Amino acid sequence: MTPSGPFDPDGITWTRVSTRLVHARLITAGLTLAVPLVVGVVLALTLSPWWWFLGGGAAVVLLESIVVIPRQVAAIGYAERDDDLLIRRGILFRTLVVVPYGRMQYVDVQAGPLDHRLKIATLQLHTASTSTDATIPGLPPHEADRLRDQLAARGESRLAGL
Structure with missing residues (x-):
């Protein structure tokens, strides 16, 4: 990687953290977002279709986490x-x-x-x-x-x- 200003000083060899941290953060995100996802789906099916926004929002955040977390850990x-x-x-x-x-x-x-x-x-x-x-x-x-x-x-x- 070429040095890019103050965040990559010359002559530094960076040691990366374990990729198992990705699994830990994804498990935490999944468990956290499972509740609003399930609640949103159940309420949308039983009460009103407006509750799809809660379930859909949780699903979008979960998908975003699946993309972003590996990049965060790699950084x-x-x-x-x-x-x-x-x-x-x-x-x-x-x-x-x-x-x-x-x-x-x-x-x-x-x-x-x-x-x-x-x-x-x-x-x-x-x-x-x-x-x-x-x-x-x-x-x-x-x-x-x-x-x-x-x-x-x-x-x-x-x-x-x-």
Whole structure:
């Protein structure tokens, strides 16, 4: 990929997250949209055809999710540099977060029931700034453990965090 401004710095090799994150997000979207879809269809068949708008709207959002979610997951990446960690995400609204190792306070690894079943985890970096969204979802557990330990060690070596 050719560098495109601030979101693709020169000399950076991005590490992608697991494609199992696509499955997790599609399952979540499907379960969330199943309720309005079923309710809309049942009410349209029993009460009024106007309820097709609810079921149809949920179906459209579900189809859009099937197209967009794989692209969103493919846009998530991270890169470790000597002094900081880069995290990027987004297709239309792109974000690049740079977290200096010395500013980290602690590193969390989380996995809910669905994440555990799909063998993925989320790594979250906590800094002094409450507005920092330094999370990397969809990591294989062994990579999340490795990254957590490495980031903690780098933070300790900078003597400013952790």
